[in-house]
Amino acid sequence: MEKGKKGEGKDMGKVAIYPGSFDPITYGHIDVVERALEIFDKVIIAIAENEEKRPLFSVEERLQMVKAFFKDTPKVLADSFKGLLVDYVAKTNAIVILRGLRATSDFEYEFHMASMNRSLNTHLDTLFMMTSKDYFFVSSRTIKEVARLGGGVEGLVPDLVVRRLKEKFKLPVTKKKQIGWDD
Numbered sequence: 494m495e496k497g498k499k500g501e502g503k504d505m506g507k508v509a510i511y512p513g514s515f516d517p518i519t520y521g522h523i524d525v526v527e528r529a530l531e532i533f534d535k536v537i538i539a540i541a542e543n544e545e546k547r548p549l550f551s552v553e554e555r556l557q558m559v560k561a562f563f564k565d566t567p568k569v570l571a572d573s574f575k576g577l578l579v580d581y582v583a584k585t586n587a588i589v590i591l592r593g594l595r596a597t598s599d600f601e602y603e604f605h606m607a608s609m610n611r612s613l614n615t616h617l618d619t620l621f622m623m624t625s626k627d628y629f630f631v632s633s634r635t636i637k638e639v640a641r642l643g644g645g646v647e648g649l650v651p652d653l654v655v656r657r658l659k660e661k662f663k664l665p666v667t668k669k670k671q672i673g674w675d676d
């Protein structure tokens with residue numbers, strides 16, 4: 494990185510790190526990234542490698558989906574990291590951690606995480622963006638549950654993610670069930 498203010502390297506401009514599991518990426522995440530690009534020159538989507546969470550998609554699969562979606566957006570980079578987020582951020586020239594907030598129910602978890610990260614690195618701030626109203630009910634967890642049970646998640650995740658979910662869950666072709674008194 495060029496000498497000077499943190500996060501303002503000559504090559505990168507103002508950089509935000511957007512960390513998460515992204516298992517898988519949803520339009521809720523994408524909405525946060527797109528709005529953050531109005532503020533930052535680069536957004537790095539940083540996928541946490543945490544096997545304890547027993548992800549549906551491997552880190553490579555998650556990275557591949559993110560990279561495929563943002564392939565024509567050079568201001569968005571994708572990466573993965575192991576260990577503490579603050580250690581990963583310190584290796585980059587990011588000035589801020591970016592997180593989305595959907596509802597007040599997210600707040601406590603996010604508040605704890607941001608406070609812990611700030612206690613580990615007092616120079617590091619977390620910036621929260623409210624998720625757009627169209628996606629406030631969308632989470633990777635509910636997307637996986639709905640997709641596993643054969644429900645439609647089109648419009649909530651990119652088409653390439655819809656396809657990957659269908660492959661993962663080997664979804665059968667659904668037939669209409671006839672319900673009547675003779676059943």
Ligand code: PNS
Nearest residue numbers: 512513514515541576577578579606609
């Ligand atoms: O999308 P998620 O699962 O809510 O993201 C959580 C994530 C990955 C941002 C968080 O678990 C994280 O930062 N993990 C890395 C390990 C770490 O630094 N833990 C201490 C933060 S309190």
